[in-house]
Amino acid sequence: MTPRTRRGIEFVLDNLVWFMLLFVLIVFSTFVPNYFQLGIFANIIEASSVLGVLSIGLSLVIIAGHMDLSVESVAALSAMAVGILFCSAGIGIGVQLQPEWLAVPVSLLVAITVGGLVGLLNGFLIVRMKMNAFIITLASFIWVRGLVVAVSGGRSAQDLAPAIRWFGIQRVLGLPLTAWIAVSCFIVFSVLMAKTPYGRHLKMIGGNETATYRAGIRVARNLVIAFVLAGAIAGLAGWLLTVRTSGATANLGVGLLFNAFAAVVIGGVSLKGGVGSLPGVYAGVLLLSSINTAINLMGLPANFTQVIHGLLVLAAVMLDTLKQSVRRRLA
């Protein structure tokens, strides 16, 4: 094999998820009526915003060799906190701030703080108390959702303050601002992971925690920060969820966790830690969103959509496994 061919194959493998996305978009555009139009592509990006942001936090923890099952519930709790404070109907108490735009930074702060605090608790128990991440974050997944039900009484908040809702309506280049926020998050955290010592240290920790510790890197501190970031980012995802649905219900975000895991894995992040990049994760999120949109447009029988969704995700993951196999042969 010539070096040029090898470079070509490696380029394809490195960006396989993007090629998969392109392939899927071409197939759906060809065979699904009404799929090929700018409005639908804008919808795909818009619908990816919440899942995309949630997947960033999850990726950080997984790349660091751990796991965070609580992100879905944390997003729901942050969404409910923002909903109760800044919605004016249902259980919303409709807090009024002057000037009105202050509601945006304050609601963001509330959402991120709520998420960050749960992340801090997770990080403390897992890193400082040496407890198992799977169990601790599973417990958080349960108790945080329980807290959402308890504080809401099962009721919903609606009619979000117009200053916050503006982010879900206002469009720039055909995309709502929520989508731009998600894209910005991916850019910021991609740079953080690729270009800063913190990002490199997280990858090293995920690859070999002991060796990283012996190299003099503060493993515990970096890991706690990763859990706090995962929580805070989940809080931001919750804020976006509130903006997108103009309120919050007790079951808001149910099912997001598994989609986030699927996106992260499809995006090339190894569940063993130490491997992965955020642009790949974003491609994974867009891929899932493209599939969902196609299912919506195809008008498939309701009972089969979940099966089809699962099988398509399975196909994507199998392709990713094939990629790993080809890469090993090349090495």
Add this chain to the structure above:
Amino acid sequence: MKRLLLGLTTVLALIGAMLVPAAAQSKGTVYYLVPTLLDEFQTGSVSALEMFLKQVGYEMQTLNADNKTDAQQSQMNDVIALKPAAIILAAVDFNALKPSIEAARAAGIPVVEFDRQITSTMSDFTSVAGTIEIGHVAAAEAERLLKEKNGDVKGKILQVLGDPGDPYTLDIQKGFEEKMKAFPGVTIISQPAMQWEASNAGTIVADSIVSNPDIDLIFNHAAHLSVAAVASLEAAGKKPGEVMMMSSNGAPVGLDLIRKGWLNVEVEQPLYAQAAAVAMFMDKIVAKAEIKPGTYDILGLEGTVTGEAWGPNIKIPGAAITKDNVDDPKFWGNLKPPATPISPVP
């Protein structure tokens, strides 16, 4: 180690603080097995049943199954061991609970089906609005709305179902579509909002109005789905009333959307009347006395009791809520429980 013990003590103290001491008994304790507390109808049913049962002398305890059939089966087994005056069951799965119902009745505990009818075995009482009938009411409203808009019953309807694994939404769909079959000029596009999650409904609406810009009417199977649907319409630059919309269950959020002009119709499930009927017949149910077929006045609505193969069954019709009657306090979505206490059926 000290920190671990401190943490453990704190967690145990929190759990202890949340455990409420058992309520003192009067005529007896009735257990309500609610399928989930994640939607407003179910949480509303807990407070309504508790209030009406208290008015006729019963205490109520609630167990939440979190939409898990196995959890509800375990709860049934636990409750049977407690020998309560009666069990009120809103089943997660209509058929899977059959053996548990039979076990409870064999142990001498009356079982009442609430909201979700189980026809495969005998129960002591069933109080339902009729999910298929809700579909029929919705179809009649869709017929009216399309005729008003297009001059004839024709056009395109986007039907946003709940979770496709939930028989509740499938029954509404069945009732709705069997009535709409009479109108060949109507096209119905049906999509499920997985797990009844609002943002899934929002995505469906956002995609559908782009691919089918000629949609005349959106029918969401729950009011909370309408909130996300409205958010998507708003994000697409639509104004209230531009796309007609209706939903079912009568939750407070749906009524608010009617007032704001986004929602044309909300098909109410008569929650208060359904719950009041259970309480009004509770003495007879506990005493295993005969419940005679006929019509009964339930909070001003006509409830019809029939003797079915699965036991006495009361059906209370759902109502269409529009902007003309949205403020009527009889609708549970207005959260104004009836001021006059109910009395047991003699």
